[in-house]
Amino acid sequence: MAAKLTFAERQVALLILVVIALVGLAMAALGAGDAMGVHGFIVLIASLGLIFVLGASLDAPAPTEDRSREYYDDPIKVGIVLAMVWAVIGMGVGDWVAWMLAYPDLRFDAAWSSFGRMRPVHTTGIIFGFGGNALIATSMHVMQRTSRARLAGQIAPWFVLLGYNLFVVLAVTGYVMGVTQSKEYAEAEWYADIWLVIVWVAYFALYIRTLARRNEPHIYVANWYYLAFILVVAVLHIVNNLAVPASFTAAKSYSLFSGVQDAMTQWWYGHNAVAFFLTAGFLGMLYYYLPKRAQRPIYSYRLSILSFWGIVFFYIWVGSHHLHYTALPHWVQTLGMTFSVMLLVPSWASAGNALMTLNGAWHKVRDDATLRFMFVAAVFYGLSTFEGSFMAIRPVNSLSHYTDWTVGHVHAGAMGWVALITFGAIYAATPIIWRRETMYSWKLVEWHFWLALAGTVIYIFAMWNSGIVQGLMWRTYNEAGTLQYSFMDTVEAMHPYYIARAIGGLLFLIGAIIGFYNIWMTARDVRGEVHTLDHPTGSEAGEPAVPVAE
Protein backbone atom coordinates (compact mmCIF):
# COMPACT_ATOMS: atom_id res chain seq x y z
CA MET A 1 0.00 0.00 0.00
CA ALA A 2 2.74 2.44 0.93
CA ALA A 3 5.21 1.10 -1.64
CA LYS A 4 3.80 3.29 -4.39
CA LEU A 5 3.81 6.47 -2.32
CA THR A 6 6.74 8.88 -2.24
CA PHE A 7 8.19 9.85 1.13
CA ALA A 8 6.34 13.19 1.09
CA GLU A 9 3.04 11.45 0.30
CA ARG A 10 3.53 9.03 3.18
CA GLN A 11 4.03 12.00 5.49
CA VAL A 12 0.84 13.68 4.28
CA ALA A 13 -1.09 10.43 4.74
CA LEU A 14 0.30 10.11 8.28
CA LEU A 15 -0.73 13.68 9.06
CA ILE A 16 -4.30 13.02 7.88
CA LEU A 17 -4.42 9.85 10.00
CA VAL A 18 -3.13 11.67 13.07
CA VAL A 19 -5.85 14.34 12.68
CA ILE A 20 -8.52 11.62 12.38
CA ALA A 21 -7.08 9.80 15.41
CA LEU A 22 -7.28 13.04 17.44
CA VAL A 23 -10.91 13.52 16.40
CA GLY A 24 -11.57 9.94 17.48
CA LEU A 25 -9.88 10.59 20.81
CA ALA A 26 -12.00 13.71 21.37
CA MET A 27 -15.19 11.79 20.50
CA ALA A 28 -14.21 8.99 22.87
CA ALA A 29 -13.50 11.42 25.72
CA LEU A 30 -16.43 13.81 25.28
CA GLY A 31 -18.94 11.16 24.29
CA ALA A 32 -18.11 8.78 27.16
CA GLY A 33 -21.23 7.04 28.36
CA ASP A 34 -22.94 7.53 24.99
CA ALA A 35 -22.76 5.59 21.74
CA MET A 36 -20.62 8.45 20.46
CA GLY A 37 -17.87 7.43 22.89
CA VAL A 38 -17.83 3.90 21.48
CA HIS A 39 -17.66 5.36 17.98
CA GLY A 40 -14.76 7.54 19.12
CA PHE A 41 -12.85 4.40 20.09
CA ILE A 42 -13.64 2.79 16.74
CA VAL A 43 -12.31 5.86 14.88
CA LEU A 44 -9.24 5.92 17.13
CA ILE A 45 -8.43 2.22 16.72
CA ALA A 46 -8.97 2.31 12.95
CA SER A 47 -6.70 5.31 12.45
CA LEU A 48 -4.03 4.04 14.88
CA GLY A 49 -3.97 0.72 13.01
CA LEU A 50 -3.36 2.51 9.73
CA ILE A 51 -0.73 4.75 11.36
CA PHE A 52 1.19 1.63 12.42
CA VAL A 53 0.90 0.04 8.97
CA LEU A 54 2.08 3.21 7.27
CA GLY A 55 4.69 4.07 9.88
CA ALA A 56 6.30 0.64 9.51
CA SER A 57 7.01 1.32 5.84
CA LEU A 58 7.80 5.02 6.16
CA ASP A 59 11.45 4.47 5.22
CA ALA A 60 10.77 1.89 2.52
CA PRO A 61 12.27 2.74 -0.87
CA ALA A 62 10.27 5.19 -2.94
CA PRO A 63 8.84 4.09 -6.29
CA THR A 64 11.31 4.48 -9.11
CA GLU A 65 9.00 4.09 -12.09
CA ASP A 66 7.07 6.84 -13.86
CA ARG A 67 3.79 6.31 -12.05
CA SER A 68 1.76 8.32 -14.53
CA ARG A 69 2.40 5.63 -17.16
CA GLU A 70 0.48 2.93 -15.33
CA TYR A 71 -3.02 2.69 -13.97
CA TYR A 72 -3.40 2.80 -10.18
CA ASP A 73 -5.22 -0.42 -9.36
CA ASP A 74 -4.29 -1.09 -5.72
CA PRO A 75 -7.29 0.77 -4.24
CA ILE A 76 -9.56 -1.11 -6.67
CA LYS A 77 -8.27 -4.45 -5.35
CA VAL A 78 -9.01 -3.48 -1.76
CA GLY A 79 -12.40 -2.07 -2.82
CA ILE A 80 -13.44 -5.33 -4.49
CA VAL A 81 -12.45 -7.39 -1.45
CA LEU A 82 -14.28 -4.99 0.90
CA ALA A 83 -17.38 -5.16 -1.31
CA MET A 84 -17.38 -8.95 -0.99
CA VAL A 85 -16.81 -8.80 2.78
CA TRP A 86 -19.84 -6.51 3.12
CA ALA A 87 -21.84 -8.73 0.76
CA VAL A 88 -21.35 -11.67 3.10
CA ILE A 89 -22.14 -9.58 6.20
CA GLY A 90 -25.16 -7.83 4.67
CA MET A 91 -26.65 -10.96 3.10
CA GLY A 92 -25.87 -13.01 6.21
CA VAL A 93 -27.72 -10.59 8.48
CA GLY A 94 -30.51 -10.33 5.90
CA ASP A 95 -31.02 -14.06 5.86
CA TRP A 96 -30.91 -14.21 9.64
CA VAL A 97 -33.72 -11.64 9.94
CA ALA A 98 -35.63 -13.50 7.22
CA TRP A 99 -35.54 -16.64 9.39
CA MET A 100 -36.36 -14.48 12.42
CA LEU A 101 -39.61 -13.37 10.74
CA ALA A 102 -40.58 -17.02 10.23
CA TYR A 103 -39.34 -18.15 13.68
CA PRO A 104 -39.33 -15.19 16.12
CA ASP A 105 -37.33 -17.19 18.72
CA LEU A 106 -34.27 -16.69 16.54
CA ARG A 107 -34.06 -13.21 17.99
CA PHE A 108 -32.51 -14.79 21.13
CA ASP A 109 -34.12 -12.10 23.28
CA ALA A 110 -31.32 -9.56 23.24
CA ALA A 111 -31.85 -5.84 22.68
CA TRP A 112 -29.15 -5.53 20.01
CA SER A 113 -30.57 -8.46 18.01
CA SER A 114 -34.09 -7.11 17.62
CA PHE A 115 -35.52 -6.90 14.11
CA GLY A 116 -35.63 -3.11 14.26
CA ARG A 117 -31.86 -2.92 14.77
CA MET A 118 -30.80 -5.82 12.56
CA ARG A 119 -32.81 -4.79 9.50
CA PRO A 120 -30.90 -1.51 8.99
CA VAL A 121 -27.66 -3.48 9.46
CA HIS A 122 -28.83 -5.59 6.52
CA THR A 123 -29.95 -2.66 4.33
CA THR A 124 -26.91 -0.49 5.09
CA GLY A 125 -24.57 -3.46 4.76
CA ILE A 126 -25.97 -4.25 1.32
CA ILE A 127 -26.61 -0.79 -0.11
CA PHE A 128 -23.65 1.12 1.30
CA GLY A 129 -21.26 -1.70 2.21
CA PHE A 130 -21.61 -4.03 -0.76
CA GLY A 131 -23.08 -1.66 -3.36
CA GLY A 132 -21.08 1.40 -2.35
CA ASN A 133 -17.71 -0.35 -2.28
CA ALA A 134 -18.45 -2.03 -5.61
CA LEU A 135 -19.39 1.35 -7.10
CA ILE A 136 -16.28 3.07 -5.78
CA ALA A 137 -13.97 0.24 -6.91
CA THR A 138 -15.47 -0.14 -10.39
CA SER A 139 -15.72 3.62 -10.89
CA MET A 140 -11.97 3.89 -10.23
CA HIS A 141 -11.46 1.20 -12.87
CA VAL A 142 -13.82 2.80 -15.39
CA MET A 143 -12.63 6.38 -14.91
CA GLN A 144 -9.01 5.41 -15.56
CA ARG A 145 -9.64 3.16 -18.56
CA THR A 146 -12.15 5.35 -20.36
CA SER A 147 -9.93 8.41 -19.77
CA ARG A 148 -6.71 6.57 -20.61
CA ALA A 149 -5.27 8.33 -17.59
CA ARG A 150 -4.09 7.40 -14.11
CA LEU A 151 -6.16 8.27 -11.03
CA ALA A 152 -5.54 11.86 -9.98
CA GLY A 153 -3.70 11.54 -6.71
CA GLN A 154 -2.01 8.87 -4.63
CA ILE A 155 -3.68 9.45 -1.27
CA ALA A 156 -7.14 10.59 -2.40
CA PRO A 157 -8.27 7.13 -3.64
CA TRP A 158 -7.31 5.59 -0.28
CA PHE A 159 -8.96 8.41 1.66
CA VAL A 160 -12.19 7.92 -0.31
CA LEU A 161 -12.24 4.12 -0.02
CA LEU A 162 -11.17 3.71 3.60
CA GLY A 163 -13.01 6.81 4.81
CA TYR A 164 -16.18 5.53 3.18
CA ASN A 165 -15.82 2.18 4.94
CA LEU A 166 -15.34 3.97 8.24
CA PHE A 167 -18.72 5.63 7.63
CA VAL A 168 -20.38 2.26 7.00
CA VAL A 169 -18.80 0.80 10.14
CA LEU A 170 -20.00 3.77 12.24
CA ALA A 171 -23.50 3.44 10.77
CA VAL A 172 -23.82 -0.30 11.32
CA THR A 173 -22.31 -0.38 14.81
CA GLY A 174 -24.57 2.53 15.74
CA TYR A 175 -27.74 0.59 14.85
CA VAL A 176 -26.64 -2.31 17.03
CA MET A 177 -26.35 0.13 19.95
CA GLY A 178 -29.78 1.59 19.17
CA VAL A 179 -28.57 4.76 17.42
CA THR A 180 -30.90 5.77 14.58
CA GLN A 181 -32.44 8.81 12.92
CA SER A 182 -35.44 6.63 11.98
CA LYS A 183 -35.06 7.63 8.33
CA GLU A 184 -35.01 4.67 6.01
CA TYR A 185 -31.60 4.18 4.30
CA ALA A 186 -30.40 7.29 6.20
CA GLU A 187 -30.41 5.92 9.74
CA ALA A 188 -26.86 6.99 10.62
CA GLU A 189 -26.57 9.91 13.03
CA TRP A 190 -25.20 13.40 12.48
CA TYR A 191 -21.44 12.95 12.97
CA ALA A 192 -21.36 9.93 10.66
CA ASP A 193 -23.35 11.95 8.12
CA ILE A 194 -20.89 14.86 8.29
CA TRP A 195 -17.99 12.45 7.80
CA LEU A 196 -19.69 10.98 4.72
CA VAL A 197 -20.04 14.48 3.23
CA ILE A 198 -16.27 15.02 3.60
CA VAL A 199 -15.49 11.66 2.01
CA TRP A 200 -18.01 12.22 -0.76
CA VAL A 201 -16.63 15.63 -1.72
CA ALA A 202 -13.17 14.02 -1.95
CA TYR A 203 -14.66 11.30 -4.17
CA PHE A 204 -16.26 13.85 -6.51
CA ALA A 205 -13.03 15.85 -6.70
CA LEU A 206 -11.04 12.67 -7.46
CA TYR A 207 -13.41 11.77 -10.27
CA ILE A 208 -13.42 15.24 -11.85
CA ARG A 209 -9.63 15.58 -11.59
CA THR A 210 -9.12 12.18 -13.23
CA LEU A 211 -11.49 13.10 -16.06
CA ALA A 212 -9.61 16.38 -16.46
CA ARG A 213 -6.48 14.32 -17.23
CA ARG A 214 -8.22 12.30 -19.90
CA ASN A 215 -6.62 11.48 -23.21
CA GLU A 216 -9.91 10.74 -24.92
CA PRO A 217 -11.82 13.65 -26.46
CA HIS A 218 -15.25 12.40 -25.39
CA ILE A 219 -16.24 11.35 -21.86
CA TYR A 220 -17.65 7.83 -22.23
CA VAL A 221 -21.29 7.52 -21.12
CA ALA A 222 -20.54 5.17 -18.19
CA ASN A 223 -18.79 8.10 -16.51
CA TRP A 224 -21.91 10.23 -16.81
CA TYR A 225 -23.87 7.68 -14.83
CA TYR A 226 -21.20 7.41 -12.15
CA LEU A 227 -21.03 11.20 -11.91
CA ALA A 228 -24.81 11.52 -11.64
CA PHE A 229 -24.62 8.98 -8.82
CA ILE A 230 -21.94 10.91 -6.94
CA LEU A 231 -23.40 14.37 -7.46
CA VAL A 232 -27.05 13.61 -6.73
CA VAL A 233 -26.31 11.36 -3.75
CA ALA A 234 -24.37 14.28 -2.24
CA VAL A 235 -27.37 16.60 -2.63
CA LEU A 236 -29.83 14.00 -1.31
CA HIS A 237 -27.66 13.05 1.64
CA ILE A 238 -27.07 16.64 2.76
CA VAL A 239 -30.69 17.80 2.48
CA ASN A 240 -32.34 14.75 4.04
CA ASN A 241 -29.89 14.66 6.95
CA LEU A 242 -30.26 18.32 7.95
CA ALA A 243 -30.64 18.01 11.70
CA VAL A 244 -29.83 19.68 14.97
CA PRO A 245 -27.84 17.54 17.41
CA ALA A 246 -29.40 17.49 20.88
CA SER A 247 -25.85 17.78 22.20
CA PHE A 248 -22.45 17.88 20.52
CA THR A 249 -21.23 15.10 22.80
CA ALA A 250 -23.98 12.59 22.05
CA ALA A 251 -25.44 10.81 19.05
CA LYS A 252 -29.05 11.96 19.24
CA SER A 253 -30.24 14.64 16.81
CA TYR A 254 -33.55 16.08 15.65
CA SER A 255 -34.46 16.48 11.99
CA LEU A 256 -35.03 19.98 10.61
CA PHE A 257 -38.26 18.74 9.05
CA SER A 258 -41.46 17.55 10.66
CA GLY A 259 -44.79 16.09 9.65
CA VAL A 260 -45.60 15.64 5.99
CA GLN A 261 -42.61 17.77 4.94
CA ASP A 262 -40.39 15.29 6.76
CA ALA A 263 -42.11 12.39 5.00
CA MET A 264 -41.76 14.03 1.58
CA THR A 265 -38.09 14.92 2.14
CA GLN A 266 -37.39 11.40 3.35
CA TRP A 267 -39.02 9.73 0.33
CA TRP A 268 -37.55 12.21 -2.10
CA TYR A 269 -34.27 10.97 -0.61
CA GLY A 270 -35.39 7.35 -0.29
CA HIS A 271 -36.51 6.82 -3.84
CA ASN A 272 -33.57 8.72 -5.25
CA ALA A 273 -31.29 6.50 -3.21
CA VAL A 274 -32.81 3.73 -5.33
CA ALA A 275 -32.49 5.89 -8.45
CA PHE A 276 -29.03 7.34 -8.12
CA PHE A 277 -27.27 4.98 -5.72
CA LEU A 278 -28.82 1.69 -6.84
CA THR A 279 -29.52 2.49 -10.49
CA ALA A 280 -27.41 5.27 -12.03
CA GLY A 281 -24.08 3.99 -10.71
CA PHE A 282 -24.87 0.40 -11.64
CA LEU A 283 -25.94 1.50 -15.13
CA GLY A 284 -22.45 2.98 -15.36
CA MET A 285 -21.14 -0.54 -14.60
CA LEU A 286 -23.48 -2.03 -17.21
CA TYR A 287 -22.42 0.40 -19.95
CA TYR A 288 -18.76 -0.36 -19.38
CA TYR A 289 -18.44 -4.03 -18.39
CA LEU A 290 -21.15 -5.54 -20.57
CA PRO A 291 -19.82 -4.28 -23.94
CA LYS A 292 -16.28 -4.95 -22.75
CA ARG A 293 -16.98 -8.53 -21.77
CA ALA A 294 -19.04 -9.24 -24.89
CA GLN A 295 -16.33 -7.53 -26.98
CA ARG A 296 -19.05 -5.66 -28.83
CA PRO A 297 -19.64 -1.89 -28.70
CA ILE A 298 -22.87 -0.72 -27.12
CA TYR A 299 -25.78 -1.16 -29.57
CA SER A 300 -26.76 2.52 -29.69
CA TYR A 301 -24.63 5.20 -28.13
CA ARG A 302 -27.25 7.85 -28.90
CA LEU A 303 -29.88 5.86 -27.09
CA SER A 304 -27.62 5.64 -24.05
CA ILE A 305 -27.41 9.46 -23.99
CA LEU A 306 -31.16 9.92 -24.37
CA SER A 307 -31.93 7.38 -21.66
CA PHE A 308 -29.35 8.94 -19.35
CA TRP A 309 -31.09 12.32 -19.37
CA GLY A 310 -34.50 10.67 -19.24
CA ILE A 311 -33.56 8.67 -16.15
CA VAL A 312 -31.92 11.63 -14.45
CA PHE A 313 -34.80 14.04 -14.99
CA PHE A 314 -37.72 11.70 -14.41
CA TYR A 315 -36.38 9.87 -11.39
CA ILE A 316 -35.89 12.95 -9.26
CA TRP A 317 -39.68 13.55 -9.16
CA VAL A 318 -41.02 10.11 -8.34
CA GLY A 319 -40.45 9.92 -4.55
CA SER A 320 -44.00 10.96 -3.68
CA HIS A 321 -45.37 7.63 -4.94
CA HIS A 322 -44.26 6.27 -1.55
CA LEU A 323 -46.89 8.51 0.07
CA HIS A 324 -50.10 7.66 -1.77
CA TYR A 325 -53.23 8.04 0.37
CA THR A 326 -51.41 10.08 3.02
CA ALA A 327 -51.57 13.71 4.19
CA LEU A 328 -49.39 14.64 1.21
CA PRO A 329 -51.36 16.89 -1.22
CA HIS A 330 -53.12 14.85 -3.87
CA TRP A 331 -51.46 16.67 -6.78
CA VAL A 332 -47.99 15.85 -5.40
CA GLN A 333 -48.95 12.18 -5.27
CA THR A 334 -50.21 12.40 -8.84
CA LEU A 335 -46.99 14.09 -9.93
CA GLY A 336 -44.93 11.23 -8.49
CA MET A 337 -47.23 8.65 -10.08
CA THR A 338 -47.06 10.29 -13.53
CA PHE A 339 -43.29 10.59 -13.55
CA SER A 340 -42.99 6.97 -12.33
CA VAL A 341 -44.97 5.77 -15.35
CA MET A 342 -42.99 7.95 -17.78
CA LEU A 343 -39.79 6.58 -16.26
CA LEU A 344 -40.49 3.24 -17.88
CA VAL A 345 -39.42 4.67 -21.27
CA PRO A 346 -35.77 5.52 -20.46
CA SER A 347 -35.48 2.47 -18.17
CA TRP A 348 -36.52 0.08 -20.92
CA ALA A 349 -34.37 1.97 -23.37
CA SER A 350 -31.35 1.14 -21.18
CA ALA A 351 -32.35 -2.50 -20.67
CA GLY A 352 -33.11 -2.86 -24.39
CA ASN A 353 -29.81 -1.25 -25.34
CA ALA A 354 -27.98 -3.80 -23.18
CA LEU A 355 -29.88 -6.76 -24.65
CA MET A 356 -29.44 -5.51 -28.24
CA THR A 357 -25.71 -5.26 -27.57
CA LEU A 358 -25.73 -8.97 -26.81
CA ASN A 359 -27.78 -9.77 -29.91
CA GLY A 360 -25.40 -11.72 -32.11
CA ALA A 361 -23.28 -12.85 -29.18
CA TRP A 362 -25.71 -15.25 -27.54
CA HIS A 363 -23.17 -18.07 -27.71
CA LYS A 364 -20.97 -15.98 -25.40
CA VAL A 365 -23.88 -15.55 -22.99
CA ARG A 366 -24.38 -19.31 -23.04
CA ASP A 367 -20.72 -20.14 -22.43
CA ASP A 368 -19.61 -17.35 -20.13
CA ALA A 369 -21.29 -17.12 -16.70
CA THR A 370 -19.76 -13.66 -16.13
CA LEU A 371 -21.55 -12.27 -19.18
CA ARG A 372 -24.66 -14.22 -18.22
CA PHE A 373 -24.68 -12.44 -14.84
CA MET A 374 -24.84 -9.14 -16.71
CA PHE A 375 -27.44 -10.37 -19.19
CA VAL A 376 -29.78 -11.61 -16.46
CA ALA A 377 -29.19 -8.37 -14.55
CA ALA A 378 -30.38 -6.38 -17.58
CA VAL A 379 -33.48 -8.60 -17.82
CA PHE A 380 -34.25 -8.06 -14.11
CA TYR A 381 -33.65 -4.35 -14.56
CA GLY A 382 -36.33 -4.33 -17.24
CA LEU A 383 -38.70 -6.44 -15.12
CA SER A 384 -38.34 -4.50 -11.90
CA THR A 385 -38.61 -1.07 -13.56
CA PHE A 386 -41.84 -2.23 -15.19
CA GLU A 387 -43.10 -3.52 -11.85
CA GLY A 388 -42.08 -0.29 -10.13
CA SER A 389 -43.91 1.93 -12.61
CA PHE A 390 -46.97 -0.29 -12.25
CA MET A 391 -46.92 -0.28 -8.44
CA ALA A 392 -46.62 3.52 -8.40
CA ILE A 393 -50.10 3.84 -9.94
CA ARG A 394 -52.35 4.88 -7.07
CA PRO A 395 -55.04 2.15 -7.24
CA VAL A 396 -52.38 -0.59 -7.66
CA ASN A 397 -50.53 0.92 -4.72
CA SER A 398 -53.66 0.63 -2.59
CA LEU A 399 -53.25 -3.14 -2.86
CA SER A 400 -49.47 -3.38 -2.78
CA HIS A 401 -48.45 -0.76 -0.23
CA TYR A 402 -47.39 -1.92 3.26
CA THR A 403 -47.41 -5.54 2.01
CA ASP A 404 -44.58 -7.94 1.16
CA TRP A 405 -45.11 -7.15 -2.52
CA THR A 406 -43.03 -4.02 -1.93
CA VAL A 407 -40.33 -6.14 -0.27
CA GLY A 408 -40.42 -8.50 -3.26
CA HIS A 409 -40.13 -5.59 -5.70
CA VAL A 410 -37.16 -4.10 -3.87
CA HIS A 411 -35.39 -7.45 -3.89
CA ALA A 412 -36.12 -8.08 -7.58
CA GLY A 413 -34.17 -4.86 -8.07
CA ALA A 414 -31.53 -5.38 -5.38
CA MET A 415 -30.81 -9.08 -6.00
CA GLY A 416 -31.79 -9.51 -9.65
CA TRP A 417 -30.42 -6.24 -10.97
CA VAL A 418 -27.95 -4.60 -8.57
CA ALA A 419 -26.23 -7.68 -7.12
CA LEU A 420 -26.10 -9.63 -10.39
CA ILE A 421 -24.63 -6.73 -12.39
CA THR A 422 -22.13 -6.21 -9.56
CA PHE A 423 -21.04 -9.84 -9.52
CA GLY A 424 -20.75 -9.76 -13.31
CA ALA A 425 -18.66 -6.59 -13.19
CA ILE A 426 -16.46 -7.93 -10.37
CA TYR A 427 -15.85 -11.21 -12.22
CA ALA A 428 -14.99 -9.21 -15.33
CA ALA A 429 -12.68 -6.81 -13.46
CA THR A 430 -10.92 -9.22 -11.06
CA PRO A 431 -8.66 -11.03 -13.57
CA ILE A 432 -7.78 -7.70 -15.21
CA ILE A 433 -6.96 -5.90 -11.98
CA TRP A 434 -4.92 -8.76 -10.53
CA ARG A 435 -3.41 -9.57 -13.94
CA ARG A 436 -4.57 -13.13 -14.16
CA GLU A 437 -5.55 -15.01 -17.27
CA THR A 438 -8.97 -15.95 -15.86
CA MET A 439 -10.77 -16.37 -12.55
CA TYR A 440 -9.44 -19.10 -10.23
CA SER A 441 -12.35 -21.39 -11.15
CA TRP A 442 -14.94 -20.86 -13.89
CA LYS A 443 -16.99 -23.71 -12.41
CA LEU A 444 -17.42 -21.75 -9.18
CA VAL A 445 -18.64 -18.77 -11.22
CA GLU A 446 -21.24 -21.09 -12.75
CA TRP A 447 -22.24 -22.32 -9.29
CA HIS A 448 -22.53 -18.77 -8.06
CA PHE A 449 -24.65 -17.79 -11.05
CA TRP A 450 -27.20 -20.58 -10.67
CA LEU A 451 -27.41 -20.23 -6.86
CA ALA A 452 -27.93 -16.49 -7.21
CA LEU A 453 -30.57 -16.86 -9.91
CA ALA A 454 -32.42 -19.63 -8.06
CA GLY A 455 -32.30 -17.64 -4.82
CA THR A 456 -33.65 -14.52 -6.51
CA VAL A 457 -36.51 -16.33 -8.24
CA ILE A 458 -37.54 -18.18 -5.06
CA TYR A 459 -37.35 -14.95 -3.07
CA ILE A 460 -39.47 -12.80 -5.36
CA PHE A 461 -42.09 -15.47 -6.07
CA ALA A 462 -42.49 -16.01 -2.32
CA MET A 463 -42.95 -12.29 -1.76
CA TRP A 464 -45.35 -11.82 -4.67
CA ASN A 465 -47.55 -14.56 -3.26
CA SER A 466 -47.20 -13.31 0.27
CA GLY A 467 -47.81 -9.68 -0.62
CA ILE A 468 -50.89 -10.22 -2.75
CA VAL A 469 -52.42 -12.65 -0.25
CA GLN A 470 -51.72 -10.15 2.52
CA GLY A 471 -53.15 -7.21 0.54
CA LEU A 472 -56.30 -9.10 -0.41
CA MET A 473 -56.88 -10.39 3.15
CA TRP A 474 -56.59 -6.83 4.50
CA ARG A 475 -59.36 -5.63 2.20
CA THR A 476 -61.80 -8.58 2.38
CA TYR A 477 -65.11 -7.72 4.01
CA ASN A 478 -67.77 -10.15 5.22
CA GLU A 479 -71.52 -9.82 4.77
CA ALA A 480 -71.87 -7.71 7.91
CA GLY A 481 -69.52 -5.14 6.33
CA THR A 482 -66.65 -5.70 8.76
CA LEU A 483 -63.18 -7.09 8.02
CA GLN A 484 -63.16 -10.84 7.36
CA TYR A 485 -59.66 -11.45 8.75
CA SER A 486 -57.90 -10.26 11.86
CA PHE A 487 -54.34 -9.01 11.51
CA MET A 488 -53.04 -12.18 13.18
CA ASP A 489 -54.80 -14.28 10.50
CA THR A 490 -52.74 -12.49 7.86
CA VAL A 491 -49.52 -13.00 9.85
CA GLU A 492 -50.17 -16.73 10.06
CA ALA A 493 -50.90 -16.87 6.34
CA MET A 494 -47.43 -15.41 5.67
CA HIS A 495 -45.54 -18.16 7.49
CA PRO A 496 -44.87 -20.57 4.56
CA TYR A 497 -43.83 -17.72 2.30
CA TYR A 498 -41.41 -16.42 4.93
CA ILE A 499 -39.73 -19.83 5.07
CA ALA A 500 -39.48 -19.91 1.26
CA ARG A 501 -38.04 -16.39 1.26
CA ALA A 502 -35.40 -17.33 3.83
CA ILE A 503 -34.40 -20.37 1.73
CA GLY A 504 -34.08 -18.17 -1.36
CA GLY A 505 -31.92 -15.73 0.59
CA LEU A 506 -29.77 -18.60 1.88
CA LEU A 507 -29.05 -19.79 -1.69
CA PHE A 508 -28.11 -16.24 -2.64
CA LEU A 509 -25.82 -15.96 0.40
CA ILE A 510 -24.09 -19.27 -0.36
CA GLY A 511 -23.49 -18.05 -3.91
CA ALA A 512 -21.89 -14.86 -2.61
CA ILE A 513 -19.61 -16.83 -0.23
CA ILE A 514 -18.49 -19.02 -3.15
CA GLY A 515 -17.86 -15.87 -5.17
CA PHE A 516 -15.77 -14.36 -2.36
CA TYR A 517 -13.69 -17.56 -2.13
CA ASN A 518 -13.17 -17.55 -5.89
CA ILE A 519 -12.07 -13.91 -5.92
CA TRP A 520 -9.75 -14.48 -2.96
CA MET A 521 -8.11 -17.47 -4.64
CA THR A 522 -7.74 -15.49 -7.87
CA ALA A 523 -6.06 -12.68 -5.95
CA ARG A 524 -3.73 -15.10 -4.13
CA ASP A 525 -2.76 -16.60 -7.47
CA VAL A 526 -2.60 -20.16 -6.14
CA ARG A 527 -1.78 -21.46 -9.59
CA GLY A 528 1.39 -19.41 -9.59
CA GLU A 529 0.97 -18.36 -13.19
CA VAL A 530 3.24 -15.56 -14.27
CA HIS A 531 1.09 -13.48 -16.55
CA THR A 532 2.94 -10.62 -18.13
CA LEU A 533 0.75 -8.08 -19.80
CA ASP A 534 2.19 -5.97 -22.51
CA HIS A 535 1.80 -2.68 -20.69
CA PRO A 536 3.85 -0.78 -18.14
CA THR A 537 3.81 -2.23 -14.62
CA GLY A 538 4.98 -1.13 -11.20
CA SER A 539 8.50 -1.54 -9.87
CA GLU A 540 7.55 -4.31 -7.44
CA ALA A 541 6.12 -6.45 -10.23
CA GLY A 542 9.64 -7.45 -11.21
CA GLU A 543 8.95 -6.67 -14.84
CA PRO A 544 10.49 -4.02 -17.05
CA ALA A 545 8.57 -0.77 -16.62
CA VAL A 546 8.21 -0.51 -20.37
CA PRO A 547 7.59 -3.56 -22.60
CA VAL A 548 10.74 -4.90 -24.18
CA ALA A 549 9.31 -4.54 -27.65
CA GLU A 550 9.17 -0.77 -27.40
Add this chain to the structure above:
Amino acid sequence: MMGLSHDTIVGIAKSFGLFYLIALSIGICVYAFWPRNRGQFDRAKHSILDDENGPIGGEESR
Protein backbone atom coordinates in the same frame (compact mmCIF):
# COMPACT_ATOMS: atom_id res chain seq x y z
CA MET B 1 -43.78 30.71 6.65
CA MET B 2 -40.92 31.86 4.58
CA GLY B 3 -41.34 34.13 1.54
CA LEU B 4 -42.61 31.72 -1.12
CA SER B 5 -46.21 30.59 -0.81
CA HIS B 6 -47.52 27.23 -1.96
CA ASP B 7 -49.41 28.88 -4.85
CA THR B 8 -46.28 30.69 -6.06
CA ILE B 9 -44.29 27.44 -6.18
CA VAL B 10 -47.08 25.63 -8.02
CA GLY B 11 -47.23 28.57 -10.47
CA ILE B 12 -43.49 28.36 -11.15
CA ALA B 13 -43.66 24.58 -11.54
CA LYS B 14 -46.53 24.83 -14.05
CA SER B 15 -45.01 27.63 -16.16
CA PHE B 16 -41.22 27.77 -16.01
CA GLY B 17 -40.93 24.11 -15.00
CA LEU B 18 -42.84 22.93 -18.04
CA PHE B 19 -40.87 24.98 -20.54
CA TYR B 20 -37.47 24.24 -19.12
CA LEU B 21 -38.13 20.50 -19.29
CA ILE B 22 -39.29 20.81 -22.90
CA ALA B 23 -36.27 22.94 -23.79
CA LEU B 24 -34.00 20.46 -22.05
CA SER B 25 -35.39 17.47 -23.92
CA ILE B 26 -35.08 19.26 -27.26
CA GLY B 27 -31.51 20.22 -26.37
CA ILE B 28 -30.61 16.64 -25.52
CA CYS B 29 -32.09 15.28 -28.75
CA VAL B 30 -30.21 17.88 -30.77
CA TYR B 31 -26.98 16.92 -29.01
CA ALA B 32 -27.54 13.19 -29.49
CA PHE B 33 -28.41 13.46 -33.17
CA TRP B 34 -26.10 16.31 -34.22
CA PRO B 35 -24.25 14.86 -37.24
CA ARG B 36 -20.85 16.11 -36.19
CA ASN B 37 -21.07 14.30 -32.84
CA ARG B 38 -21.42 10.96 -34.53
CA GLY B 39 -17.69 10.52 -35.00
CA GLN B 40 -16.75 10.99 -31.37
CA PHE B 41 -19.61 8.78 -30.16
CA ASP B 42 -18.42 6.00 -32.48
CA ARG B 43 -14.87 6.45 -31.34
CA ALA B 44 -15.90 6.40 -27.66
CA LYS B 45 -17.95 3.25 -27.90
CA HIS B 46 -15.20 1.35 -29.71
CA SER B 47 -12.28 2.65 -27.67
CA ILE B 48 -13.41 0.96 -24.44
CA LEU B 49 -13.01 -2.46 -26.04
CA ASP B 50 -9.23 -2.18 -25.87
CA ASP B 51 -8.14 0.14 -23.11
CA GLU B 52 -5.94 -1.94 -20.80
CA ASN B 53 -2.61 -0.98 -22.35
CA GLY B 54 -1.89 1.79 -19.88
CA PRO B 55 -2.52 5.53 -19.80
CA ILE B 56 -1.61 7.43 -22.92
CA GLY B 57 1.34 9.63 -22.18
CA GLY B 58 2.04 10.81 -18.68
CA GLU B 59 2.06 14.01 -16.76
CA GLU B 60 5.25 13.58 -14.81
CA SER B 61 8.28 12.88 -16.97
CA ARG B 62 8.08 11.14 -20.28
